[in-house]
Amino acid sequence: DQQVKQNSPSLSVQEGRISILNCDYTNSMFDYFLWYKKYPAEGPTFLISISSIKDKNEDGRFTVFLNKSAKHLSLHIVPSQPGDSAVYFCAAGQAGVGGGADGLTFGKGTHLIIQP
Amino acid sequence: DSGVTQTPKHLITATGQRVTLRCSPRSGDLSVYWYQQSLDQGLQFLIQYYNGEERAKGNILERFSAQQFPDLHSELNLSSLELGDSALYFCASSVEVDNEQFFGPGTRLTVL
Numbered sequence: 001d002q003q004v005k006q007n008s009p010s011l012s013v014q015e016g017r018i019s020i021l022n023c024d025y026t027n028s029m030f031d032y033f034l035w036y037k038k039y040p041a042e043g044p045t046f047l048i049s050i051s052s053i054k055d056k057n058e059d060g061r062f063t064v065f066l067n068k069s070a071k072h073l074s075l076h077i078v079p080s081q082p083g084d085s086a087v088y089f090c091a092a093g094q095a096g097v098g099g100g101a102d103g104l105t106f107g108k109g110t111h112l113i114i115q116p
Numbered sequence: 117d118s119g120v121t122q123t124p125k126h127l128i129t130a131t132g133q134r135v136t137l138r139c140s141p142r143s144g145d146l147s148v149y150w151y152q153q154s155l156d157q158g159l160q161f162l163i164q165y166y167n168g169e170e171r172a173k174g175n176i177l178e179r180f181s182a183q184q185f186p187d188l189h190s191e192l193n194l195s196s197l198e199l200g201d202s203a204l205y206f207c208a209s210s211v212e213v214d215n216e217q218f219f220g221p222g223t224r225l226t227v228l
Contacts, residue, residue: 042221043120043219043221044219046118046219091159103149103151104159104217106151106159108157108158
């Protein structure tokens with residue numbers, strides 16, 4: 001049972017436009033959500049996160065929106081740049097008791113392609 | 117560069133063998149996590165250590181084990197290897213209270 005789902009395996013966006021990547025989750029115990037970017041042959045790179053007490057978090061060109069009632073989050077990248085072409089993973093977790101996080105549950109990723 | 121290092125980068129071995137993967141977390145990070153990424157799967161959480169103690173277990177096989185040493189580096193031991201164990205193995209680390217995990221470059225294991 002996939003607890004974190006990214007239903008679009010790939011997404012193609014024109015350079016300069018907005019990229020919107022979507023993610024759905026089923027486990028209501030998740031209280032922390034993250035987006036990672038991954039290039040081939042490299043480890044995932046942390047992009048942005050949001051805790052369940054917020055509904056929006058912004059960092060430069062990246063904004064993550066969380067809709068807890070719909071168990072849905074999205075990552076907006078604006079404006080999209082050629083260097084944004086990569087696989088984007090949505091991840092969710094629970095803050096651990098006593099500090100520290102437990103393992104994250106990842107979606108299978110969306111391959112974002114920015115076209116010039 | 118995330119600050120997390122993993123060795124070796126590539127490992128080729130035969131079925132039935134045992135290997136050890138090594139991870140050094142970012143300076144100051146107490147938590148270490150291991151993940152497996154197979155060809156058709158996303159990242160699967162295996163196990164977490166926090167300040168030397170096992171803290172959480174995910175989809176880790178009994179043939180696999182891990183430990184975290186006093187200097188906080190961690191090792192993942194894979195034994196009785198099978199073809200299906202061929203995958204990328206990532207290590208990640210985080211500080212005590214932050215949930216952001218920072219990933220190493222991974223070890224690509226090929227079992228022939």
